[in-house]
Amino acid sequence: MIAHHLPALQVVVPLLAAPLCVMLRGARAAWLIALGVSWAMFIVAGSLLARVLREGVISYALGSWEPPWGIEYRVDLLNAFVVVLVSLVGALVISYSRESVDHEVRREQHYLFYAAYLLCLAGLLGIAITGDAFNVFVFLEISSLSTYVLIALGRDRRALTASYQYLIMGTIGATFIVIGVGLLYLMTGTLNMHDLAQRLPAVEHTRPVLAALAFLTVGISLKLALFPLHLWLPNAYAFAPSVVTAFLAATATKVAVYLLLRFYFTVFGAPLVLGEMPLPEILLALSLAAMFAMSTVAIFQDDVKRMLAYSSVAQIGYITLGVSTGTAAGLTGTVVHLFNHGITKGSLFLLLGCMAMGMRRITLQHIRGIGRIMPLTTFGVVVGGLSLIGVPLTVGFVSKWYLVLGALERGWWWVAALILASSLLAVVYVWRIVEAAYFKAPGEQVAKLREAPLSMLVPAWVLVVATLYFGVDTRFTAGVAARVAELLLGGFR
Amino acid sequence: MSPAWAIAVPLGGAALIAAAGARPNLRETVTLSTAALLLGVVASLVPEVLAGGHPSAVLAEVFPGIALRLEVEPLGMLFALIASGLWIVNSIYSIGYMRGNREQNQTRFYVCFALALAATMGVAFAGNLLTLFVFYELLTLSTYPLVTHSGKPEAIAGGRTYLGVLIGTSIAFLLLGILWTWQIAGTLEFAWGGILEGRASNAMTGLLLALYMFGIGKAALMPFHRWLPAAMVAPTPVSALLHAVAVVKAGVFSVVKVIVYVFGVDNLAGMHSVDWLPFAAGFTIVMASLVALRSDNLKRRLAYSTVSQLSYVVLAAALLTPISIVGAALHISAHALGKITLFFAAGAIYTAAHKTEVSQLAGIGRRMPWTMGAFAVGALSMIGLPPFAGFLSKWYILQAAMGTGQTVAVAVIVASTLLNAGYFLPIVYSAFFKTGPADEQGHGHGEAPLPILIAQTATAAGTVALFFFPGLFLGLADRLAGG
Structure with a gap:
């Protein structure tokens, strides 16, 4: 009985847990609720994925209102995979969060923090799981509004301006998305994505539909921080509390990429998006610009969080580049890099959070000699850095493998060469961290530090180990991604 | 005996060396016995290889159809024998040198050395290009702490050149060559006579060969040779075993291996683009x-x-x-x-x-x-x-x-x-x-x-x-x- 309602529970439970936190008000109680809900959501997501793998697409009519009139939750391989990523990161981040939040957020705000986190989780899971275009917008707003709050809770006062910047940009993005959805509704009279996909071919060359595609592309690109619409991201990541940065970096942009894939391949269909529109060329140009420009900017950052934030924008370039190739291998690269980059950046930002326990800002000057003082934390950062470069036996290598193959399959050998060349920029910024952490003498402040508590190290290292494990055993990650890519290109309508 | 032991032994040795870090005499005993054991493992494979056998072992399947796989062929056997045999001698030398010069961080030194040998064995016994590439990169990374051992500014600068050239060439050229090979040949397994025969045109073969020859930076073909003099900032035992034997030989070994087992000697002999x-x-x-x-x-x-x-x-x-x-x-x-x-x-x-x-x-x-x-x-x-x-x-x-x-x-x-x-x-x-x-x-x-x-x-x-x-x-x- 309860198994049937899992798709709804996936969203409803964190949504209801948030007001519960506010009512209870206790910092510890709020944390415990968030912890329990997060792990429960991971279990739900895992069982949903298992069921999709076993039985195929799950369609769930919310409130038993049959689609296309009611809201349908539609779980297929693609969003089951994304839901697993989001809930896994959520569970680990919350397990880690207690000490870090104690340290970085004022105690009387803790219950608000966890409530906002639960809302954000519900929003992200909702975007991923719903099969209704307008419902996407609703969940997008839930996750965005709670994200603004979470970022603003950062201890640096600049967190407020960062949050405000993101609020403006995010609202513009959401507006574009709702305009796009509105145009689609205008032309087809339906909001159910599955239904939209059936009805669109009849009107797909009309101007409103093409305008809808354009609005959706720009709106979603803002949310996923596609260069040059990424301006909100570096400040948001740099000034948010460590826990929030890790959670957002691993999930928020990834869910937005999911949304792009969903609209492109399920709603509009690959032939229109990749065949008739000049979108592959545009995406390719912007992706390459992101990879090179943002990696170069990352090289010149002294603030490590900001450096990794720019690196994220560059890595999103790899993800969208896979879409632009329009090949099975390239899309496999996109989907697998969603997961791989999620766990890599998640681990990196969690480890930076460990360092943030002893210093207010994490700059290259501040982390001098930290390799000796916090060996486990620092070594984890090195592993994550190697994954960003794409060294074999890390997940980053797996992603690059498929992306380069995708470019070669398309005949873009020069793109293949550029993908690999851009990895070398990552070597430079990662090695700036390595040299500062290991070869400089520790300053007075660093010498007083101690290794982070196990409650933080263990969740962070789970992600570090995952970074290595899924770099060797790719049956789950690349296996699912390859099947998803096949479905996307087949236009699973 | 499975060739996987040739990697497992030095890896296990590295763990034991780290565990014995506080007691230098025990630590050096572990190094020496690991080296001796490794030579034993490698030597035990010789009769089979001389008889024409190719002992093999699958470590993991990374991509569908491409596994991390070891397969011992004559050239790899020769390289592994040289590297593992000289490791024993070099370990004796290291003891004299490191103690004689009162070097710091000796435990890290011996641990990284054992890791480098594990990577070397992986290169020597690689059964396909992916495996070769994986261990090739691990060899670069595991020797980096040895090159920068002293931690002085010139060591850091040397380490930058070392890593920059080796990682740079291997990712920008070698990996591209490997992926391209996979794209046109549909396999990465080493096979005598080559896997590219009849699949790549004259011009393409010339370009691919360039990607491999310059991508294998460890072979130090000019203009990608600068890392080798830069690596000389390392303690001498490192220069001796790694930068005269293991690392550089891994480079030329890969060159020979690629020419014999990927391109094929006869295939190349018919091409003017090479x-x-x-x-x-x-x-x-x-x-x-x-x-x-x-x-x-x-x-x-x-x-x-x-x-x-x-x-x-x-x-x-x-x-x-x-x-x-x-x-x-x-x-x-x-x-x-x-x-x-x-x-x-x-x-x-x-x-x-x-x-x-x-x-x-x-x-x-x-x-x-x-x-x-x-x-x-x-x-x-x-x-x-x-x-x-x-x-x-x-x-x-x-x-x-x-x-x-x-x-x-x-x-x-x-x-x-x-x-x-x-x-x-x-x-x-x-x-x-x-x-x-x-x-x-x-x-x-x-x-x-x-x-x-x-x-x-x-x-x-x-x-x-x-x-x-x-x-x-x-x-x-x-x-x-x-x-």
């Missing part, structure tokens, strides 16, 4: 020798000599005849023995006399006769004189060059022999027959510590032994050339 390779190798041989001639720093001179000698192997492989492939395989072992002896001697001089420049070595042969004797043996083998191993491999390469009518190759070999003599013999001469500055006559430094002497005498003896008893290596090389 004719540039002997010239590139010849250019490196001569230019590096000229730089060596002008270097006063002893280790730098040895490093450039290595750059030059590595291209002998590339040149030999590029001649594309069975006999030149035998020469390439033999030169891998001959140069390894000779060059490690030279580095051992250089380290001995540094430990006993704290001298690093060639110009300081006048008269040192009288105080350090064993060291300079070993140095002379290594130098003569580099020049290619009998009865030293270097003669043997040069003979084969020269024979192949004459047989194919490649006059340029012949000229390069002759010229470089003269240059070798030009930069090695004066060192030997001044060490034994000149007298040093008067003020130093009084300060008596004697020979280097005993472990150092044992190690360098052993490798010097090996250089001679390989000349008289090349049977095992020749047998393996013949198997390689004959399929």
